[in-house]
Amino acid sequence: MDHSGQQFEQYHVIKKLGQGGMATVYKAFDTRLEREVAIKVVRKESIPPEQLERILKRFEREAKSLAKFLHPNIVPVFDYGEWQGAPFLVMAYLQGGTLKQHIGQPIPLETAVDWVIPIANALNYAHQRGVIHRDVKPSNILTTEDGALMLSDFGIARILEESTTQLTATGMGVGTPEYMAPEQWQGKASEASDQYALAVVLYELLT
Secondary structure, eight states: OOTTTTTTTTEEEEEEEEESSSEEEEEEETTTEEEEEEEEEEOOSSOOOGHHHHHHHHHHHHHHHHHHHOOTTTTTTTEEEEEEEEEEEEOOSSSSOOOOGGGSSOOOOHHHHHHHHHHHHHHHHHTTOOOOSSOOOOEEEEEEETTTTTEOOOOOHHHGGGGGGHHHTTOSSSSOOOOOOOGGGGGGOOOHHHHHHHHHHHHHOOO
């Protein structure tokens, strides 16, 4: 379902930016604060109906936790809400694209390391606060207009992790297979799982 043109509370949805297995990202306009934002809407079909109420409550807890993050390399979370039973996060909108757009040809070692270090710092910040990303990949690493890298998409995989069995049964696994550490397939994500995924990103950049 495409929500373009709809109104989510004070947010006017402008256009779809991308879609993954668990959520869809839109560019939107905050009519209250008059600024562009990005809205990540969890796909309702990725949540078993009998777990919806519990997932929504967990979503609220996680959103409040993520909103407290203050790090130059983590995309800030501004707000959260629910639209027709689908939870959504409101984040900063960055116009520089994603790191995925730079993959396809080998990147010089020095450049690749310079790109990865800020993301490693962001993960270290989150890990010190007890949060594991669970879905580190190039499409979740965004760039600002001046070229700074920021890690996005904290929270979605964690919020839905309790439903791993049901999601996998419907073909909606938690995480992205190419970047998932072996233990993630058993629902045992750790800090090392994020480090593994970031190492895969670095390998991709270099090769």
